[in-house]
Amino acid sequence: MANANVGGSPGTFLAEVQKLIAGVTQVIPAKSSINLGGTQTTQAQILSQLGAIVSEYQALATAKAAYSAQLLSTRNERAADNNLLKELRGAVVAMLGRNNPQLTQFGINPVKPRTTTAQQMVAAAAKREVTRAKRNTMGSVQKEDVKAIQTPDVSLSSNGKISITPLAADAATTPSVGNITGGEAAPSASAPAAAGSTASTQSTGATGTAGGGTTGSTPAAS
16 A cells, blocks of 8 residues: 655645545546445545545645735734834833833833932042053043154064164153063063162161161161
8 A cells, every 4th residue: 555645745745635636536437436444435435535635735725825924914014013112111111200110010121220429429430530540541532642653673682582672752751661582571671670779778788787887867876
C-alpha cells in the first residue's frame, strides 16, 4: 500500500488528494466497488470522502489568506495605534501628575521626586571643579587650544631608549616626558637626584649636630 504524505505541507497533501479524485473518476467504473479497510466501497463513496478532505483543506487555505490579509491591515494601522497610546499616556500623566504612584496601574513609571537640595547641588558642583583642577583635566574646548607648536627632537640611544625633547616654543608649557623604552615612559633622571640631595642634607644635619653645631632652627643648649 502506498504511504500517505501525512507530514507534508497542506498544499502538497491537497494536490495528492486531487490526483486521487481524478484517478478514481477516470479509472474506476461508477457501478463498481473496491475493498477499503475490509469494506466494499463504491466510486461515489470514495469520491465523497475525498471531496470532504478537499473542502477541509480549502477552508484552511481560505482562513490562512484571511489571516494574512488581517495581519497586513493591522501592521498598516500600527502607526495610528501607537499615536493613540502615546496620546492616552500623555493625557493620563497630565491628569494624575508625573510623580503620582497610580501611574503604575497604567503601565507608566512615575518620576521619583528629586531629594537633592539646591545647596547639595552647588556643593557637588564645587567639588567637581576642585577635582577637575587637581587632576588638571580639560574640557573639549580647552583641549583645542593645547597643541604642540613644533615637532620635538627625538633620539634613539644604543640601549633602545627613545628620548623626546620639546623645542623652545613648547618647552615652557610641556612637562618632562622622560625616556621611552618599549612604548612606556621611563622614570625621569631628576627623581633619583632629588632623593640623593635629600639624603645628603639629612646626613649633613646629623654631622653638624654631633659636632656641637647649631644646624636647624632649634638653638643649642647653653
